[in-house]
Amino acid sequence: MTGAVLASDTARQSRFPVEQERGQRAVFCGLTSIIWLHRKIQDAFFLVVGSRTCAHLIQSAAGVMIFAEPRFATAVLQDKDLAGLADANEELDRVAAQVIARRPEIRTIFLVSSCPSEVIKLDLGNAAQRLGERYGGRVNFVDYSGSGIETTFTQGEDRCLESLAAQLPTDTSEKLSLMVCGTLPDVVEDQFARIFEQLGIGPVRFFPARNSDDMPPVGPNTRLLLAQPYLGDSARALISRGAQLLSAPYPYGAEGTSAWLQAAATEWGVPASTFESVTAAPRARAEHAVAVQTRTLTGRRISFLPDSQLEIPLARFLQRECQMELGEIGTPFFDQQILAGELPLLPEGLRITEGQELDDQLDRVRQLQPDLTVCGMGIANPLEAEGLRTKWSIELVFTPVQGYDQAGDLAGLFTRPLLRKAQLGTQIWN
């Protein structure tokens, strides 16, 4: 991953050891993020150039979307494409023309590469440029990689936004503006927009926007607040366009949300009394909602296997606000720049592992016997069969969990598997 601080550097600088593992991994690929990205950007079409496996992955991840006309598709590479006998670009041009003719409302087409298209070195950057010139002004073409080679599923969004960042208009305004970067459910975005307005912070723009024509400008007066902890490359692309990153914890839980809002409030010079009067009531509601769940979570031990890149902020929330005990925290990548606001809040001596050696990590989980293990879907069933309770990390990305009003729901996601175990009173798979 470009620009990430290596764990060995971090270990020297931080208060806890960060171990690196570079072995077998069990994660979904970046194509998965198309599901939440296409819900967010409502006039975008995602055209994956891949295999039947890629098509099956998105179709099953999208679930009920098959009943609507979806805004994603897979241009399936055939054997002759893979053997280099056909010009895949011709086929791509044909499919793009079909999408544009059939869906006149589409304003952006993302060309998403996959393992097969990258293996045959199909240059989607060139294709995006060629198609962009052909349909200039009517449809924008953006290419990015959703490939599963050495990636994790949230990186799909990082790569998508990194590519989009290069195309954003330049903001030459003298006035400060806030860019919130990272896909948020519309309901959460609206809540944050209201709070920023009450604090007198603005203009506030969300990236990605709901429509292609509303993508925000970026420039030296853009202040950048990340809403998701897996957007290191997007952040660096925006910083290279002049934006300044506001370091903050991520908006999980009452404490995380307050600190995240405070980072913007400090930049805008919002008086402490204003901040308090705007945030006191929603913060109190969030604290109460979390406290209800904390009765189940207090003293329970939780481990994370590396999957979503949400692991470190969630571990902070669960330890500080829900009184859980932390076991090992695995994360696919440890990017010190975008985790700078989180690291001081973690307990000393915590074991953080970057990357994965699956068998070794599972052995450590078995030895530790945590009350709950957050992991990918493929690992959850075997662990459940051994009597360990699990939580699918992908649920945390598909559920609205950021902000004050979602803090109780976020804690509730972790209580449910524990309550289920208590209700069943036995290890069901044994």
Ligand code: SF4
């Ligand atoms: Fe599989 Fe790669 Fe396609 Fe993802 S991009 S579904 S990992 S072949």
